[in-house]
Amino acid sequence: MTPPTPRSGPTASPADHPPEQSEPPEAAEGSSSRWGFAVTVLCDIVLPVGLYYVLRAAGTGEITALLLSGSAPALHTLHSAIRHRKPDAIGVFTLALLLVSAGASLMTSDPRIALARNGLFTALAGVWLLVTLFTARPFTYQALRTLLPGRTAVLERLWETDAAFRRVWRGLTVLWGAGLLCDALLRLVLAYTLPVDTVPALDGALYAVSWIVLQIITQVVLYRTRTLTKIFGDRMPGRRAFSPAGTDGGRGAAADRAD
DSSP states (O other), X not given: OOOOOOOOOOOOOTTTSOGGGSOOHHHHHHHHHHHHHHHHHIIIIIHHHHHHHHHHHTTOOHHHHHHHHTHHHHHHXXXXXXXXXXXOHHHHXXXXXXXXXXXXXXXXXXXXXXHHHHHXXXXXXXXXXXXXXXXXSOHHHHHHHHHXXXXXXXXXXXXXXXXXXXXXXXXXXXXXXXXXXXXXXXHHHHHHXXXXXXXXXXXXXXXXXXXXXXXXXXXXXXXXXTHHHHHHTTSOOSSOOOOTTTTTTSTTTHHHHOO
16 A cells, blocks of 8 residues: 555636536545446456456466466556556555565465465555554545545644544554554465465455455544544535545555555
8 A cells, every 4th residue: 555645637717617517526536436446346356366266167276376366466556557657666566576476486386475465465554554653644644635635725724733633543544554464464374274275265355354344443433533524514425435445446556546
């Protein structure tokens, strides 16, 4: 993961696009976020798991099936780099991790090394989130700003003047960082204790379980601290849940917005 960085685009004048004919910025942003999340789930979870079991059913060996099934996330990362016309650190790291794990698996003839790479990536992502606690703005707050670009001024005012608001986003950063570390530990346990053919399906399911648990806790915190009321006042957002991962679709799509 990388901290999502809002990308500025060309702005049109009111004369060019009448307000009544324009799509609400938050609606457009929400639609883009949901689409990006769906693409990431497809490329980074559904396709790798499905491809692995298709290859195994066709008689492909464990290591070969694992390496080929990892091509979908790799191609997704390459597409992101090409789309932004420049390599980004997280994209280079993702590809390097895939190549290193592939090489190590081939040299040692151990498929569990390939299985463990997701745990390693998730652990490093969790550590990175915790490191942002020592920066000016923690990761979850940066994710919030990307999710709500039209309310940047309100968010910055709250950040500068409301200590409780700052504690909420620092606390949520700790929650997601620690949650990813626990997720990574479970992945490593699965990779080295269960039959190889069992792990890919459980690995994919674990992403869903971890995200749902962290998302529920996040929403409870935001509700109990009235943080959303501070941001939106009496007008609550249109049923869009905040998610640090969801702003860019999770681990693969985080690279899409990294500068």
